[in-house]
Amino acid sequence: MNGFMDSLGQKIMPIANKLGQNRYLSVLRDAFMLSFPLTMFGSIIVVMNNLPFFNDATKGTLNTLFGNGQNATMSIMSIFVTFGIGYYLCKSYDVEGIYGGAVSFASFLLVTPFFMTTSEGTEISGVLSLDRLGAKGMFIGMIAAFIAAEIYCFVTKKGWQIKMPDGVPPAVAKSFAALIPAILTLTFFLLVNAGVTGLFNTNLHDVVYEVIQKPLVGLGSSLPATLIALFFVQFLWFFGLHGQIIVNSVMDPIWNTLMLENLEAYKAGKELPHIITKPFMETFTVGLGGSGMTLAVVLIMAFVMKKKQYQDIGRLSLAPALFNVNEPVIFGMPIVLNATILIPWIVAPLIVTTLNYLVMAAGLVPAPTGVSVPWTVPIFFSGMLATNSILGGLLQIIDVVIVGFIWYPFLRLLDKNTEMG
Known part of the structure; x- marks a missing residue:
């Protein structure tokens, strides 16, 4: 068994390492992290405005007074992501990042319709709809930002710039140096938008949403796709690779889009369209003690297992585990390359995630509202915040018990087969 695992690890690790170091996935991850403090602020405002014991009148008043806390952050998340993609991709090519970010954001706006249709069917021009800057515009924003940054960097690397004399202030020199790359990049997107609008009487937002984003989001919100992603998180961690970072860099655009769609529905008082979202993955997988839901494992090690080495590791790991940091137990037990516990390591999260999905689909526990909850928030509290219900916290406790039952025999x-006392 160990020989097979070693052989498999030698084949898997180079692929996973390349995936983890991929330029575009790394840029995408960093761009989403750029928006993290802002989405957290927006989430706090949403929670405060919609506490369960407030009546509808109070919620309405609070949303009127403080609703911009969400409108200016989470609802326009595509703005921060597009700027972040341009900034970080240019930096990866050793090109001035701030101008790359600005050009990428402007390129996104160039293909964005400046009109909206009201519920009565009236078209209003000269306005930007929030959904175009939020969930609905996420994928076209990412595509436009990556293409814009690549064009900008290509032109810059070719040396097609206006070079100023040495005595010119650096800020002025950089601005003139960015002029030609910016004009060429923005001209490309302006022509693309004109072509799509003039020839097909539509816009790139709607094309990308219908052709790419809607199918991907539909797939990513399904239980089978989620279980496959979770399997690879566990599988990669088993070989010592940070499965969370590698898999999330691929899935985060989908999960974040689902989160924003839920948040928009929640704010409008409509039924939540999705169960699987970024908060679901953060709260009901990582939020149970870290990757692999290991809080139950740590508790069993600390207070049930007989061997002192496991007791010590469990007790040392307990404080971090309460805040969902589980590297001490992953590498201290170790879980990495430990064939004895491979089955519960992979199976427990899949079983618990399936249970959580079915419970929420049945309406026994509310689905996450779309509020972003930091993954370090301890169990029970994170469940309540994510679902705006005490039932979310109780479900987390049930999850920990189930994980404990699955892990205990292994x-x-x-414990029995370890000779060290």
Whole structure:
């Protein structure tokens, strides 16, 4: 068994390392992290405005007074992501990032319709709809930002710039140096938008949304796709690779889009369209003690297992585990390359995630509202915040118990077969 695992690890690790170091996935991850403090602020405002014990009149008043806390952050998340993609991609090519970010954001706006249709069917021109800057515009924003940054960097690397004399202030020199790359990049997007609008009487937002984003989001919101992603998180961690970072860099655009769609529905008082979202993955997988839902494992090690080495590791890991940091147990137990506990390591998260999905689909526990909850918030509290219900916290506790039952026979076997006392 160990020989097979070693052989498999030698084949898997180079692929996973390349995926984890991929330029575009790294840029995408950093761009989403750029928006993280802003989305957290927006989430706090949403939670405060919609506390369960407030009546509808109070919620309405609070949303009127403080609703811009969400409108100016989470609802326009595509703005921050497009700027971040341009900035970080240019930096990866050793090109001035701030201008790359600005050009990428402007390129996104160039293909964005400046009109909206009201519920009565009236078209209003000269305005930007929030959904175009939020969930609906996420994928076209990412595509436009990547293409814009690539064009900008290509032109810059070719040396097609206006070079100023040495005595000119640096800010002025950089601005003139960015002039030609910016004009060429923005001209490209202006022509693309004109072609799509003039020839097909539509816009790129709607094309990308219908052809790319809608199918991908539909797939990513399904239970089977989620379980596949979760399997690879666990599988990569088993070989010592940070499965969360590698898989999330691929899935985060989908999960974040689902989160924004839920938030928009929640704010409008409509039924939540999705169960699987970024907060679902953060709260009901990582939020149970870290990757692999290991809070139950740490508790069993600390207070049930007989061998002192496991007791010590469990007790040392307990404080971090309460805040969903589980590297101490992953590498201290170790879980990495430990064939004895491979089955519960992979199976437990899949079983618990399936249960959570079915419970929420049945309406027994509310689905996450779309509020972004930091993954370090301890169990029970994160569940309540994510679902705006105490039932979310209770479900997390049930999850931990289930994980403990799944792991216990394997931990007992490990305890029994360990010679060190």
